[in-house]
Amino acid sequence: MAYDARTTENDGMLLVQLQQQLGSFRLGVDFRVPLGLIVLFGFSGAGKSLTLQSVAGLLHPKHGYIAIDGQVLFDSETRVDLPPQARRVGYVPQRYALFPHLTVEQNIRFALPESPFWSRVTGKNAAHKVRVAELLTALELQDQARRYPANLSGGQQQRVALARALAAEPRLLLLDEPFNALDASVRERLRDALKSFQHRFAIPIVLVTHDHTEVQQLADTVVVMQRGRVEQIGSVQQVFFAPRTADVAQLVGQRNIFGGCVASPTSSTGDQPDAPAQALRLNWLQITNTQAQVVTPQRDKSAGCWLPLPSPALAPQTYLSGCILASEMLLHRLPGGDHPPTWTSRGATQWTVELREAHIQGAAMRLLVRPQWAGLSARSTAPECLLEVYLSIAQWREMHVAPGDLLLLEIGPRAIHLFEEPPIGGKKEG
Amino acid sequence: MRTTRSGASRSLALLGLLLLFYLVVPIGYFLFTLSWRDVPAQLSDPVAIMALITSLLSASLAIAIIALLGVPLGYVLARRNFPGRGVLTLLVYLPLVFPPVVSGILLLILYGPYGPIGAPFANAGLEIDSSFAGIVLSQIFVASPFVIIAALAAFEAVDPALEQVAATLGKGPWEIFWRVNLPVARATIIAGLLLGWLRALGEFGATVVMAYHPYTLPVYLYVQLSGTGVGAALPLALLALGVSFIGVGLALLLQFASRRRKIRQDERVIPYGL
Numbered sequence: 128m129a130y131d132a133r134t135t136e137n138d139g140m141l142l143v144q145l146q147q148q149l150g151s152f153r154l155g156v157d158f159r160v161p162l163g164l165i166v167l168f169g170f171s172g173a174g175k176s177l178t179l180q181s182v183a184g185l186l187h188p189k190h191g192y193i194a195i196d197g198q199v200l201f202d203s204e205t206r207v208d209l210p211p212q213a214r215r216v217g218y219v220p221q222r223y224a225l226f227p228h229l230t231v232e233q234n235i236r237f238a239l240p241e242s243p244f245w246s247r248v249t250g251k252n253a254a255h256k257v258r259v260a261e262l263l264t265a266l267e268l269q270d271q272a273r274r275y276p277a278n279l280s281g282g283q284q285q286r287v288a289l290a291r292a293l294a295a296e297p298r299l300l301l302l303d304e305p306f307n308a309l310d311a312s313v314r315e316r317l318r319d320a321l322k323s324f325q326h327r328f329a330i331p332i333v334l335v336t337h338d339h340t341e342v343q344q345l346a347d348t349v350v351v352m353q354r355g356r357v358e359q360i361g362s363v364q365q366v367f368f369a370p371r372t373a374d375v376a377q378l379v380g381q382r383n384i385f386g387g388c389v390a391s392p393t394s395s396t397g398d399q400p401d402a403p404a405q406a407l408r409l410n411w412l413q414i415t416n417t418q419a420q421v422v423t424p425q426r427d428k429s430a431g432c433w434l435p436l437p438s439p440a441l442a443p444q445t446y447l448s449g450c451i452l453a454s455e456m457l458l459h460r461l462p463g464g465d466h467p468p469t470w471t472s473r474g475a476t477q478w479t480v481e482l483r484e485a486h487i488q489g490a491a492m493r494l495l496v497r498p499q500w501a502g503l504s505a506r507s508t509a510p511e512c513l514l515e516v517y518l519s520i521a522q523w524r525e526m527h528v529a530p531g532d533l534l535l536l537e538i539g540p541r542a543i544h545l546f547e548e549p550p551i552g553g554k555k556e557g
Numbered sequence: 558m559r560t561t562r563s564g565a566s567r568s569l570a571l572l573g574l575l576l577l578f579y580l581v582v583p584i585g586y587f588l589f590t591l592s593w594r595d596v597p598a599q600l601s602d603p604v605a606i607m608a609l610i611t612s613l614l615s616a617s618l619a620i621a622i623i624a625l626l627g628v629p630l631g632y633v634l635a636r637r638n639f640p641g642r643g644v645l646t647l648l649v650y651l652p653l654v655f656p657p658v659v660s661g662i663l664l665l666i667l668y669g670p671y672g673p674i675g676a677p678f679a680n681a682g683l684e685i686d687s688s689f690a691g692i693v694l695s696q697i698f699v700a701s702p703f704v705i706i707a708a709l710a711a712f713e714a715v716d717p718a719l720e721q722v723a724a725t726l727g728k729g730p731w732e733i734f735w736r737v738n739l740p741v742a743r744a745t746i747i748a749g750l751l752l753g754w755l756r757a758l759g760e761f762g763a764t765v766v767m768a769y770h771p772y773t774l775p776v777y778l779y780v781q782l783s784g785t786g787v788g789a790a791l792p793l794a795l796l797a798l799g800v801s802f803i804g805v806g807l808a809l810l811l812q813f814a815s816r817r818r819k820i821r822q823d824e825r826v827i828p829y830g831l
Binding site: 180183184185210211212213214216217218219220221222224226227228237238240241291292294295297 | 716718732743
């Protein structure tokens with residue numbers, strides 16, 4: 128661990144450290160993030176829900192430390208393990224777990240602390256009534272007060288679950304895939320609603336999801352989890368445009384993953400005055416949607432196998448992996464016919480590519496293009512080597528091209544993101 | 558959808574109908590052949606009335622005891638994981654498949670005047686067999702599986718997430734049991750209690766071995782049948798049939814009501830290795 132949990136200043140922070148073996152699954156979580164809207168992001172089976180349940184006190188890890196805003200809920204060393212009843216942590220599971228035998232009103236009232244016996248007998252606890260009415264109004268559930276959960280829409284069920292959790296006055300809300308049970312058509316609206324809900328009640332939230340849009344729309348801080356471990360912690364920008372590892376890159380949807388070697392392109396492309404002193408010689412490129420690799424010829428001197436380097440001061444022969452950011456590349460109409468790759472004066476490389484596919488995705492155009500490297504395709508065992516490129520709809524309209532056309536793809540240093548981790552064995556040049 | 562109404566499903570329906578026919582015809586013929594005019598007179602037989610009261614009282618007492626002990630057992634079998642849980646569940650099913658007479662014999666050798674439990678009582682002048690207590694004991698033995706199994710199924714169907722949420726809302730284990738598990742499982746449990754009550758009411762095999770006297774309705778029915786003949790037993794049979802009809806109807810109604818309230822739980826997620 129990079130820091131000592133017990134001596135760090137933890138006000139306004141959520142601190143979670145967990146070590147637990149569950150069958151063949153190993154949960155080893157460690158993060159410390161400011162309270163706000165924290166998103167645990169990862170594929171299913173990454174251990175996100177287990178982490179959430181541990182914070183709620185429903186699971187008891189072997190080793191660990193959990194603190195919210197400086198208050199310790201769990202510490203295996205000093206044997207602190209508050210029961211869920213004492214943690215004041217609201218938990219909303221995947222399908223909301225509303226009590227089916229209680230009306231909306233009764234579901235919310237359930238969360239209020241036990242009233243004295245006499246007031247329960249008379250059924251009139253004024254303070255409770257006021258509190259329930261407040262919550263019903265705040266979450267626009269007045270008209271549903273007397274209905275049973277089975278007769279509510281998914282969005283209404285979600286609001287009841289939130290109201291019920293709030294009624295217990297928690298210091299943190301845990302939401303496990305809160306939009307999973309909803310129709311896609313209402314998700315976006317309800318995500319906005321959740322954001323304003325959070326601001327309104329000023330309550331920190333930890334939300335678990337595997338959905339990109341949810342992360343992008345909601346997260347203040349993203350905690351990326353994979354196979355029971357935290358892979359990256361950061362803002363939405365950092366996680367989506369600067370993934371730390373190839374795994375995170377795949378999770379956030381960066382498909383153009385490559386491996387290469389730092390070298391000098393000038394000697395091999397002597398006729399190109401704009402070639403930088405140092406660049407990245409491409410060794411392999413992971414192909415969109417498949418795990419197959421295109422291996423570039425070892426001694427290929429053609430400039431097509433070069434990528435610009437974002438940071439110039441790297442030792443020659445350093446082996447690197449990274450991704451070409453799909454939304455940071457430029458496409459131009461091809462002046463004349465196919466021509467070999469070149470360097471521009473801005474330090475970008477230009478490849479001739481064939482447009483294979485184009486379709487709308489969200490508010491952008493997603494294109495699949497195939498680099499025209501003669502040497503490469505002959506040696507490749509993979510069916511196709513396609514790069515993913517995102518363009519704005521306006522840019523796409525201006526280009527007037529159709530699948531099958533040849534285009535010029537410009538990859539500048541800004542489009543290249545290098546991973547921090549050393550490349551995984553087996554993917555190296557063969 | 559046309560494809561679902563295939564020839565296959567039609568032949569299956571036909572086979573099912575055949576059995577249904579076999580089940581319904583005896584009841585229909587019985588109601589048809591009964592001489593309704595004599596029914597009131599025969600039912601005012603004081604022995605018959607006593608037998609009915611004995612049956613109702615003993616079955617009600619038996620089901621109350623079963624509810625008190627069987628519902629917790631069902632909960633434990635549904636929620637706790639312990640070694641021997643499978644064997645225990647199997648044991649619960651046994652009285653269901655024993656021939657009732659065997660159940661009676663098992664009880665008799667234990668609670669009879671020469672049995673290890675029955676002997677001290679008999680010496681004190683309190684015979685367990687041939688008494689109201691004997692009837693209740695036999696009924697508990699044969700009827701409890703209905704309740705335990707219903708409770709087990711009912712508690713198993715309660716989404717564990719409900720308990721988890723209740724715990725995070727500050728509720729302790731007892732309160733969660735009383736305010737979440739029990740109410741959510743209630744309808745199925747009550748249906749099980751009703752069926753168990755009916756089973757106790759109709760209990761003959763074990764009762765006749767364990768406690769021939771005082772007469773319960775089924776035992777008296779058998780006495781009438783073997784002593785006087787079918788004619789004398791028919792009005793009593795009508796009585797038994799009527800009670801069963803009402804009981805089963807109520808049980809089905811309850812189950813239907815509980816199903817309507819259920820929220821979809823099909824995509825329940827169970828955490829790793831738990």
